[in-house]
Amino acid sequence: MKDYDDKTAFLGQCGRFQLINFLLLCASIVPNGIVVFSIVFVADVPSHHCLVPDVNLTQEWRNSTIPNKVSFFFLCGQVDVNLTDLEQEGCVDGWSYSKDIYQSTIVTEFDLVCNEQWKQPFTSTVFFLGVLCGSFFSGQISDRFGRKPVLFSAIAIQSVIIVAQIFSPSWTIFCILFFITGIGRISSYVSAFVLGTEILSGKVRVLFSSLGVCVSFAIGYMLLPLFAYFLRDWKSLLFSIFLPTLLYVPLWWVIPESPRWLVTQGRVAEAEAIMRKAARLNKVEAPLVIFEDYTTLVNPKGRPNVFDLLRTGNIRKITVIICLVWFTFSTGYYGLSLNTSRLHADPYISSFMSAAIEIPAYVFIWLALRCLRRKLSFISSFCSLTHYFLPQLGLSYLAVALEMLGKFAVTAGASAIYVVTAELYPTVLRNTATGTCSILSRIGGSIYFNYLPYIILGTLAVGSIIALFFLPETFGKPLPQVAKIMHNSFRRRKENPAPVVIHESPL
Secondary structure, eight states: OOOHHHHTGGGOSSSHHHHHHHHHHHHHHHHHHHHHHTHHHHTOOOOEEEOOOSOOOOHHHHHTTSOSOOOOEEEETTEEEEGGGSOOOOOTTOEEEOOSSOSBOHHHHHTOOGGGTTHHHHHHHHHHHHHHHHHHHHHHHHHHHOHHHHHHHHHHHHHHHHHHHHTOSSHHHHHHHHHHHHHHHHHHHHHHHHHHHHHOOHHHHHHIIIIIHHHHHHHHHHHHHHHHHHOOBHHHHHHHHHGGGGGGGGGGGTSOOOHHHHHHTTOHHHHHHHHHHHHHHHTOOOOSOSOTTGGGGSOTTOOOOGGGGGSSHHHHHHHHHHHHHHHHHHHHHHHHHHTGGGTOSSHHHHHHHHHHTHHHHHHHHHHHHHHSOHHHHGGGGGHHHHHHHSOOOSOHHHHHHHHHHHHHHHHHHHHHHHHHHHHHSOHHHHHHHHHHHTHHHHHHHHHOGGGSOHHHHHHHHHHHHHHHTTSOOOTTOOOOSSHHHHHHHHHTTTTOOSOOOOOSOOO
16 A cells, blocks of 8 residues: 555645644644643632631731741730740631632632641642543543544543532542543543644644644643633633633534544545545545555554554664653653742743743744754753753842743753654554653653752753654654554664655554
8 A cells, every 4th residue: 555645645735624624623722721730720829827716916916826937026015925935726717818819729718728738739740640541541542443532522521520620529529520630631632633643744744743732732821821810719710711612512523533543444435535525625636546455554463552562672662762751841841830930929920921932932843843853853952951950040030031941942842752753653553652652741740840859850851862862763754654664664764764665564
């Protein structure tokens, strides 16, 4: 069988069919940027103190009810009172929370302060554990049942669970639902990403995977502080995140299944029907037979699974390197994004700054991926080493500049690794690989940036950049349909730089 891209070249790269799916799949990514970082506002800790009964106390006595340090004296009437001699107790009457910034958060709803303070950061960890779980299972489910069913099922699950979170009676129930939200979040993102890379081709595919998807995510991220600013109650904020997802229901009848995936499953009639509809939209004529020898692509050894990523030594090397790079970039990305409070006193401005810097980063990496070899495109990530290795500085403007430089670099690198992963793995394993190889990155998101010293993250960044140079080059080459091509691309990296197409079974 000729290469899939050759078979479908009659469509062209940029027609109505490609444009419609490009825009709709990008639109499906936007809510992900809102959901991921909504916890920044939903679980923020407002200023608070012990609730003091309404009794006749002077302001000095009221301020001393919860002193940070009690080894001091103050004058009460004509008597010096040593506060260290007074017995202290917990906030038996509850807490009073400031409403200067938020009307309510889950911290104020469930009193996640003092002895319960550990629950506040752990809430984010629960979400990323859900993302980790979804990364492992969604890819395999998508490779077995299709990209489209998983995409829309994940959107539906995520939407329903977000509404259910609003009515959470306790922090425990909220976390359970938040875990499921994480599963839905990553499942919809990866499925939309893979579906787009398989429907589109050539430079349009690079535009989608490196710029379209990422900018859509950043747009959602930028909208979040706007929603949070006008809706300062956590329940209202979650409901505002749910509402736009209703617009995606009609898209089930517009976005097609991946023809590449259908061909690998032997469902050639469905694949040809999609291609002929695409030809009508693009106003071109389709050949009488498009996939005449599709049977060579059907896997005779059964359904692909995660163990196929470790089947041969060369594929194992690729998988290990990809996992290391994903872990490094994800740890840095989520750490910098979730700790934006250091940038500005106003959390809304901090969040917007962190989101806005992603747009130029995505544009930069898109241009780099268009013009440069994949390995050279990652050189930009060395910029982040400046941020990792320099000590924490007291100069606020310089600290913010370095933080933004690090965010720019790690965002560009995280975007590029998605593209490289999709280009390395064959169609029958692409979704499984994208999901499974990202599991370590979700562990990085779960442990957070401030739990690891900067020197360790810097060392990981250096190691990842070096490891990338051992991957086969994918610049300007068609997506592999079968695993044999991927295996030989690594083996022949030095022996034969020209692309080789081998028409064998997938595994």
